[in-house]
Amino acid sequence: xxxxxxxxxxxxxxxxxxxxxxxxxxxxxxxxxxxxxxxxxxxxxxxxxxxxxxxxxxxxxxxxxxxxxxxxxxxxxxxxxxxxxxxxxxxxxxxxxxxxxxxxxxxxxxxxxxxxxxxxxxxxxx
Ligand code: SF4
Numbered sequence: 001x002x003x004x005x006x007x008x009x010x011x012x013x014x015x016x017x018x019x020x021x022x023x024x025x026x027x028x029x030x031x032x033x034x035x036x037x038x039x040x041x042x043x044x045x046x047x048x049x050x051x052x053x054x055x056x057x058x059x060x061x062x063x064x065x066x067x068x069x070x071x072x073x074x075x076x077x078x079x080x081x082x083x084x085x086x087x088x089x090x091x092x093x094x095x096x097x098x099x100x101x102x103x104x105x106x107x108x109x110x111x112x113x114x115x116x117x118x119x120x121x122x123x124x125x126x
Contacts, residue, residue, distance in 0.1 A: 012037050022047055023101055024054040026124040054100070093118035 020032040034055060035043035044052045067079030074082075087093055095113040098106050099122065113120040 014042065020055075021103060022051040022054065023103070023106075024051050024099060026099070026122050028103070087112075087116050087118075090116070090118075095120045097123055099123045 014035040014037055017034040017036070019030060020034045021028060021030045022032050029047065029051060032047045032051065032055070033043075033045035034041050035045075041055045041058075044055045047055060065073040066076045067074050069079055069082050093113075093116050095109050095118045098109055101109070110120060112118070
């Protein structure tokens, strides 16, 4: 009697990214280790449950147009012009939110707030 052994399942090659930054909440943890296959993140070491959900469900798929003006699709340049006009005319501008935002974008938002004399706040004030 002979026995056959099943072949070992092939292990997927996972790409590992160390020290990834989670921008889901204001803690901005910067020591997350991500493991990803060709399509999505499959493991998030050191992320909390919120960060894990954010990383695993965050996609690069495009669901929305680049810009909207009054709810209608517009070009990015036109949207920037309208946003600049609104900010320039505002009496008490507020730069608010910034969750799910990269460090670089947050830096630019702080710069913009200083430029127009705005108050800046994050969603954590809720
Ligand atoms: S959601 Fe969790 S992992 Fe992400 S920054 Fe906040 S505390 Fe860190």
